[in-house]
Amino acid sequence: MHVDTLYSPPVSVIIPLHNEEKTIEFKLRNLLKSNYPEDHLQIILADDASTDKTLQKASDFLDKNPGLNIRIVRAQEHLGKANVLNMSLKFCEFDIVAMSDADSFWAPDALTKLLPYLSDPTVGAVIGQERLLNPGQSWITQTEKTYVGLVNSTIRLGESKIHSNIFFHGLLAAYKKRYLESFNAEIDDSGTALDIVQKGVRTLSIPDAQCFDVFPATWRGKTSVKARRASQLIQLCAHCLKLLVRQQLLLPKKIALPEIFLFLFNPAIFMCLLALTPIVFVEWFPISLVLLLVLFPVLFYTQTRSVFVETLQNNLILLIGLITFLSGKKFVAWETLKEPRSILDENMLQREGLI
Numbered sequence: 124m125h126v127d128t129l130y131s132p133p134v135s136v137i138i139p140l141h142n143e144e145k146t147i148e149f150k151l152r153n154l155l156k157s158n159y160p161e162d163h164l165q166i167i168l169a170d171d172a173s174t175d176k177t178l179q180k181a182s183d184f185l186d187k188n189p190g191l192n193i194r195i196v197r198a199q200e201h202l203g204k205a206n207v208l209n210m211s212l213k214f215c216e217f218d219i220v221a222m223s224d225a226d227s228f229w230a231p232d233a234l235t236k237l238l239p240y241l242s243d244p245t246v247g248a249v250i251g252q253e254r255l256l257n258p259g260q261s262w263i264t265q266t267e268k269t270y271v272g273l274v275n276s277t278i279r280l281g282e283s284k285i286h287s288n289i290f291f292h293g294l295l296a297a298y299k300k301r302y303l304e305s306f307n308a309e310i311d312d313s314g315t316a317l318d319i320v321q322k323g324v325r326t327l328s329i330p331d332a333q334c335f336d337v338f339p340a341t342w343r344g345k346t347s348v349k350a351r352r353a354s355q356l357i358q359l360c361a362h363c364l365k366l367l368v369r370q371q372l373l374l375p376k377k378i379a380l381p382e383i384f385l386f387l388f389n390p391a392i393f394m395c396l397l398a399l400t401p402i403v404f405v406e407w408f409p410i411s412l413v414l415l416l417v418l419f420p421v422l423f424y425t426q427t428r429s430v431f432v433e434t435l436q437n438n439l440i441l442l443i444g445l446i447t448f449l450s451g452k453k454f455v456a457w458e459t460l461k462e463p464r465s466i467l468d469e470n471m472l473q474r475e476g477l478i
Contacts, residue, residue, distance in 0.1 A: 130242035133163045134234065134297065135215035136223065139204050141171040143225040144180055145464045150225050151184050152478040155191075159234040166193040169211040172201045204293075205308040218300050223334070226463060227294035228256075228477045230333040237297055237332035247302040247324030248316060250288070251295035251332035256471045261340040266433040275330065283327040286375045290356065291316040291326070294334035313359045320374050321366075335475060337463040344462040346440060353386075353444025360386040361448070390445040393438040
């Protein structure tokens with residue numbers, strides 16, 4: 124793989140918006156903090172029929188910063204994230220298109236660290252590495268921090284080294300426009316990554332390109348966020364399985380098969396194990412007692428306890444996501460998540476040097 128560290132192409136950045144009056148000014152201030160050449164950036168604010176003061180606050184910011192290359196594109200009706208992104212694609216002036224949600228924030232050097240990987244002709248898209256702005260707020264965010272760190276530093280990075288990571292998020296992603304015919308309207312960010320892999324190129328996670336967001340601090344908020352994402356990823360893996368059966372999947376089997384098992388079959392196995400646990404405990408009490416004694420040291424240490432608790436939580440959420448997927452529920456139009464935005468404040472962003 125060839126990476127030109129001096130590669131700094133012009134880039135069009137699309138920010139999808141829907142009722143983001145709490146975050147829009149923070150987002151624009153964060154973009155100003157970037158050390159990427161200002162004359163190499165085009166910023167498109169893609170408003171999905173906001174009904175609050177999002178556009179007013181954006182316009183006020185632009186009045187104070189008239190030198191910025193920022194364009195506002197507005198949908199007249201609520202289209203959903205992928206559709207409003209697709210509406211904005213025709214306004215992108217450059218061959219590299221980046222996307223970032225309004226409630227996510229980039230380290231100043233994120234684009235500088237991310238985009239050089241697109242200098243390789245075999246790479247079609249890249250994604251930054253997620254970090255939490257509130258990792259110590261509650262046991263929910265503590266376990267999520269452990270999970271995100273483990274997955275990003277091992278699984279996603281390993282998949283990228285083998286070939287591709289197709290599990291994309293909305294914090295920071297960049298695409299070569301010639302491979303981006305449209306954003307996937309059904310499976311969102313990850314569906315778009317798979318579509319690009321199917322064109323014969325790679326999609327990579329770049330750990331040095333850091334991007335930040337706020338995670339819900341309550342179980343209810345976490346379930347809402349992750350059950351929706353789980354349903355989309357289950358849909359992604361179902362599509363991978365269909366392509367695999369047809370012998371059309373270009374993602375290597377050593378990447379695809381473990382993910383297909385994890386998202387499509389593991390939730391059902393987990394449900395069966397939960398149902399059998401009380402029976403096993405009663406019928407084989409001595410063996411169960413030994414297992415509990417073995418498990419106790421795992422729960423004693425903070426790190427292993429976090430992994431254990433997060434594994435249980437995520438399996439339960441995967442089960443909810445599988446039920447949602449099987450019920451046929453679709454997430455076409457997205458809603459603003461209130462809890463993360465209520466937690467976000469200026470001090471968080473200043474502490475990380477993001478504004």
